[in-house]
Amino acid sequence: MNDLKQSIQALTHSSTGKTSTINQKNAPKTRQLVVLRTQAAYKECLHHCKSLGIHPVKTIKTMNAILLHAHPHADMGPLKRNGLVRRVESDRKIKLHTVKKKARRLATGCASIDTPEIIPWGIARIQAPLVWKATQGSPIRVAILDTGIAKHPDLRVVRSFNTINKKPVIDRNGHGTHVAGTVAALRNSFGVVGVAPKAKLYAVQSFNSEGSAFTSDIIQGIDWCIRNRMQVINMSFGLTDFSPSLQQIIRKAHRQGIVMIASAGNSGKNSGTIDYPARFPETIAVAASTENNQIAVYSSRGAGIDVTAPGDEVCSTYLNNSYTKLSGTSMAAPHVTGTVALLLSRCPRLSPTAVKQRLQRTARKLNGFTRKSQGNGLINASRAVLLTK
Incomplete structure (x- = not known):
């Protein structure tokens, strides 16, 4: 034989x-x-x-x-x-980077389709609204590699792809829908607005309704992004073990000019390391901050963190046309993803490395925290997009 x-x-x-x-x-x-x-x-x-x-x-x-x-x-x-x-x-199995909080209020507590539009605290904190007269992220193609994106009046999805099976993309978990809203919830008269409200959203479903995925699902999702010419990928998940195949596809996407944003992980102060794929140098690794400009207690610490973004009690789109607050480095990453969409809309020829350097150079240090906690500090969309060349 x-x-x-x-x-x-x-x-x-x-x-x-x-x-x-x-x-x-x-x-x-x-x-x-x-x-x-x-x-x-x-x-x-x-x-x-x-x-x-x-x-x-x-x-x-x-x-x-x-x-x-x-x-x-x-x-x-x-x-x-x-x-x-x-x-x-x-x-290997991969986990989402959300934090379960006992007192978390679900659904309609933070916004509604029946009330005037609000700007969530994190989007205001990174000064994204100051950029909107210049650009709102069009026509940048942003892939949300996640649990899918649910139908929602505050979101517009261009196209979807399911790596788990051949069924239509349906988000029954809510994580992907929440991430998508932070990136690009529409600027209209209700609900919330995202960092880059005119960026083009693509839903790449690699996680099931329980928030579980395998490395192969992620690899296939990134492969789809390469073949379909995505410009930005949000990855609000991670695993602790090194995967050479995941590294291979990450490097390929980087060579193709795709900017990849990855949450650092939620293992807390004593973690010592951040998760993959955030640990790969080809990605932009993101830590989470709170409303009082502290690094969140759950945010992983370790070498490789590039920048910080708001990630605690973030209000965004959710299932059944609702809105909710979620926490985690999962919620921090899409603030950076939206900022990258704004930046590429103004400077489309920037390489992934140049984009990372721009974000790092224009970030602001948070007092009392080391580089292994916050990287170069809290991102500032206004400075990154408008005040540098």
Whole structure:
């Protein structure tokens, strides 16, 4: 039997000698991302899967990647050592960066479609309204890589893509809808307004209704953003473990000129490190501040934080045409994403590195906090967009 075919077949069986396979009903299984070295090897691998009756969970053609279910006791060695295989890695779970607060008031407490429009405190704090006479973010394409974006009268979504399955994008969690509102809620007569109200929103759903995703879902989402020429990606989530495949797609997006904003994490004062993908230097890593200009107690500390943005008790769009307050570095990142949309609207030729440097150079230090807590400080949209060249 072909070595590659034999190695793939070994994934479905236990190396302990037991006869159970993942094809049996209710059999345990893990998810393994197999990345091939060439397009030819990728096609060969797919051919072997088909001949063996193995159905890939998903494929990412541009990365030569195939996601397969594997027996938890399978021998991965032969496949990892195969010369046609670049790597095999576990498909890790990823978490959203929101904080659950016992006293958090849900739904209609902070704004309404029946009351005059408000400017949330964070958007005022970064001085985004001072930019709106010059630009409101048009025509910058911003992808929200999240739980989806719900239908809402204060949001306009250009297009959607679901990495989990082929079903229409529907946000049943609320996290993605909230993030989207901070970035680009419409400037109208009701509800709230976003940092860049005329930026173009794209919903890339990689998290399910419970707020759970896998690394492969994120990779596929970023791949879609590259192929569909997104200019900015908001990533309000993270994981603690390094993923070489995630790093590979992040680097590719960066080379394509996409600005990626990532929340640092919610592990608090003693975390020591920030999460991936924020830890990758190709992203803009964001810490969270409170209304009294303190770094939030839950905001992760560590090397690699670039800037800080408002992230505590942020009022934004939510499910069922409502609004709510949420907290976390998840809520800080979209303030930066909206600011980047404003900046690129005025200076579309800026590289991702130049955008990061502009935000860092125009940020303001928060007193009493170290660089590992706040990076270069609290972003200032007005200074970043209007006062520098």
